[in-house]
Amino acid sequence: MRATKVVLLILISVACTGAVDVKYLSKVQTLVKQYLSEFSVNSTNKCIRYVASLPISSKLILFDSSAKVPNGILNLNLNDLGSYDECLNIRETIHNETLNGKYCLGTFKFQLGELYKQFSSFQSVLEENNRTEDANIALSFYLGYCLLDVCSPEDFHTILPWATFEDKYCYSKAKEHDFDTWDITAIFIFAFFAAIVLLSTIYDLYLYYTETKPSYIILIAFSLWTNGRKIFTPTSSSDQLTCINGIKAISISWIVYGHVNLYLLYFSVDNLKDMVLYSxxxxxxxxxxxxxxxxxxxxxxxxxxxxxxxxxxxxxLKLNVPMMILHRYLRLTPALAAMLLFQSTLFRYVSSGPNAGAVDDLIKPCRTYWWSVLLYVQNWFNVNDICIGQSWYLSVDMQIFILTPLVLIPLIKWRKLGIMLLIGLTIAGIAIPFGVTYALDLKSSMAADEQLDSFDYMDYYYEQSYARFGPYVIGMIFGYIIYMLKYKNLSDGKLSSSKLMILALWCISLCGLFACTYGNAGVFTGSTTDIISRSFHNGLNRNAWAFAVCLIISLCALGYGGPVNAFLSLPIFQVLAKISYAIYLTHISVIQMRLMNEKIVEHFSSRDIINDFWADFMNTIIISFFFTAVFESPIITIEKIIFGENYILRALYFYLIFFTGSKTQSKNKKTKFCK
Structure with a gap:
C-alpha cells in the first residue's frame, strides 16, 4: 500500500502540472525517499533487504507494475491487475544473485453492505432501484502487486495485510511448471491419437482420389475426411424428428452464452455494480x-x-438392456475421457496471466476423482469438487438413463402399467424438488444465494438426479404420445381438423417458455424470500419448461410446425446438433482459457458480452469439430465393427440416428470387419 501511495502521488503531481516544475519534482523526490527509507538494506527480512538494494530505476518499475487506486470505485471497481508482463520482465543482479520480478495477485472479500456503510452513494442507488437486498452479496476483488522472486506470499501480505496471497497466484520467470508423469502420459496419448488420425486421413484421401474401396473399414475410422463429411453432410429420414436439431443447436448456444456471463463474475471487472444490476x-x-x-x-x-x-x-426388436447401457456408455465416455485427460494435465500450459493460478483448482479434482468422472457418479462422491464443471449433467443423465428400463419394460409389455408409472413419476418429479427446497430452505437459483461460497442449492438440488428427473419423464411421456399419434393414428383425424386446438397448443407452448424465462424474476434473483414460492418454483418451473419444449417438438413432428419446423430443421442446425456434445464438453474450458490469459481488467457491457460470446462460440465450434471427428465418430464405427449392425439396432440404433445423423444399413445386411 505504501508503494501504491507513492505512485498515486506521482501520477497526481504530473497530472496537476502542465509542465515539469522543479518544486513538484522536489516533492516527488521527497516522497520516494521517504518510502524507500522504510526498505532497509539492514532488514532481517530478505525480501525487504533485496528490494532496498535495487537501483532506483528498478524500484520505480516495481511501483509502476503494481496496482494503484483504480478509477470507478463508486461503480464497484476495486480491481487493478497491475502490469503482469512488465513485472515479469524485471531482472537484476544483487549480491551476485540473479533476481526476477515476481507478480502476485491478491484477493480480498467482503459483503457489499460493508462498503455501503463507507459510501452512502451506494446505498442511495440501491434504494432508488429497490435493490437494498444486494447488501448481503459477498464479493471478491483482485489486486496485482510486484516485488522480487525472493519474496514469499507472506511478504506480499505484510505489505497488503488486508489481502490474501496464495503461492499458486504468484508468478515469475524462474517459476515454471515441469512436466510430471500425468503430463507426459497425456502427451503420449494425444500424440498417439494424432498419429492415428493423420495416417487414417492420408489413407482415406488416397482411397478417395484413386476411387478405391477400403480393405478394412477400421483403417478409415479415424479419418478426418470421412468423419468430417459425416458431420457436414445433412441426412434426412422419415424417422427423424428434425426439429430437435434446431432445438439442440439453440439450446447449446444458449448454454455457452449463459456461461460467458457467469464466469465473468469469477474474474475481475471494472464495473461490477453494473454487472450485478444488469444480471x-x-x-x-x-x-x-x-x-x-x-x-x-x-x-x-x-x-x-x-x-x-x-x-x-x-x-x-427386443430390448437388450445391457447392450443399451453399454452403447450409451461407449457413446459418451471416450470424449469425456479425452477432456478429463486434457484438463488434468495440459490445461495449465495454455494459461498465462494473473488469473492462471485458478487452473490448479481445475486440475486437482480431475486427478483426485477421475474414477467418479468415468463412472458418472460425481454428484454423489465429489459434488463440491466436480471435475469439468459442466459434467455434473452427464452424471445425472447417465443415472436416469440406467434406471429407465424399470419404466421401458412395463411400457413395452403392459402399456397401461407403463403409462401409470410415467404419470406417477411426473408427480414425483414435481413433489421431490418441492420437498427438498422446503425442507432445506434452498434458494431458487445459484445467483439468488447471498453468499458465493454457499452451494447448498447446487449440492442438494441442481446437480442431483433425484431432483432433476422430472423433465426426463415428461420427455418420455411425449415420446410415447408422438409415436402413438404418428404411427397408430390415435387422433383419428380429430387433431388435424381443429385449427383452433393447434393454435391453442402453440400459444400454450410459447407462453409457457416465456413465463418460465421471464415470469419468475423475483424468485430467480432472490428478491422473493418466501419459502413456499421458492419451493413451487423449483418444483414446477423446470418441468413446465420441459412440457413446453416437448409440446413444440410434438406439434412439429405431427406436421403442425409450419415455419417453426422449417426453421428448426435447417441443415446448419443438424451440423451443430452433431457436435453439440463436444461443444458442451469443451466450451467452458475455452471461456476459462480466455479469461485466465487476460492481463487487464475486463469491462462489462452487453455489447462486450456478445462479442466475447461469439469469439468463444466460434472457437468452441472449431475445437468441437476435431473433438467429434477424433473421439466420437470413430467409436461409433468401431462399435459397429465389433458388435455388428443388429447390435446397434437392439441397443437403440434409432437413438444413434437422432444424435449423430448417421444412416442405417438394411436390417438384414451385416457390417463386416473386412470387405
Missing part, C-alpha cells in the same frame, strides 16, 4: 434462465428414448 434486471432474465436449457436436453433424451424403443419393439 438482476427483469428484462435480462434470459441470462439467468440459460440453466433451463439443461432441462431441454433431459426432456429431449427421454422423448427420443421412448419414441425409438417403442417403435423398435413394435417392429419385433
Amino acid at each position: 438482476k434486471d427483469k428484462k435480462n432474465m434470459h441470462i439467468m434462465a440459460a440453466s433451463l436449457t439443461v432441462d431441454t436436453f433431459l426432456a429431449v433424451g427421454g422423448l427420443l428414448l421412448v419414441y425409438t424403443i417403442i417403435k423398435a419393439s413394435d417392429k419385433g
